[in-house]
Amino acid sequence: MVVKVVKNFFKRMFENIFKSKDDIKLGFYGPPNAGKTSLANRICKDFTGEEIGKVSKIPHETRSVQFREKVEIAYKNKKLTFKLVDTPGIATKIDYEDFLKYGMKKKDARKRAKEATQGVIDSIKWIEDMDVVVVVLDANENPYNQVNITIIGNLAAREIPVLIAANKIDLKKADIKKVEAAFPEYDVVGISARTGKNMEEFYESLFKLTKKSK
């Protein structure tokens, strides 16, 4: 009996030691064109000097899950190591004809739509693997979009800590208060991933968020 208790104690102790050395899996989730990759790029550039992926005005530019391991983020004498997981935008519908409006050829638009549907499926599959998630929303759009509500509801059901990044606050129509009113139970931080506005506040909120992680 005593041997078993001692064995379990050491087992748990070693598990905790090794667990703490793992990178914190930080997922970027949200609808298409909200700025997930822009934000992941901004963080990567700030701390590694490299970007994680390409950005575009055409929706569904990110169509496969992208990673960047060992990203050490420093904030006020503290350092945490993250694995950044940039996911394709989640949508409930994808029509290749929407891409034609951006001047794409029919064949390319169809290919993009096919890859984008698989991207959404992959994003959903990855949710349960995340330690913490930043839901990136466009602060200029209506926050009561069902995709936002479904993603956040799912994360809450899985008890994954969520930070909401209301992106594109450098644009005139941005309304952070509307985002805050839509999600009163969550920490909302207004940022511009493009210009880097308010990133200090974002990092502060991110560090607070990691404390909620199991």
Next chain:
Amino acid sequence: MSKRRRLGKLRGFTIQFIPFSEIRTLDSDERIKKVLGIILGNNILIIQGRLKPEEETRLIGDTMAMIGHVKNFKGVELAVIEGDKNGGLYGKMRQGIANAIAGSDTSSTTIIGPATIVKEIKRNPKKIELMLE
């Protein structure tokens, strides 16, 4: 004349209402199957209550898997309008008990339609507007 033509475009779909009692005993697989079966029949579906969060994402995933495999299917438009959350402590307790008995938040309403018919669902906390194609 033009009015008649516009109304003509709307032919070919129906609006179906499902009371929560009809899906209460179904497991997640059966619920998704039922919902998709109705949507694929070019119907707009109104459900009393709401699906579980994992069922909502599963529905999105299954929908995505169908695009490109089911002719003319482009996905769905989905919206959930929640019941009154500001009913005070007594109201919340009463709703909580009712939800526990029903097995879902029956004060909510879920609207799902195929994207070929429903162009957009505009919503704010208290109102849903369906924009049809």
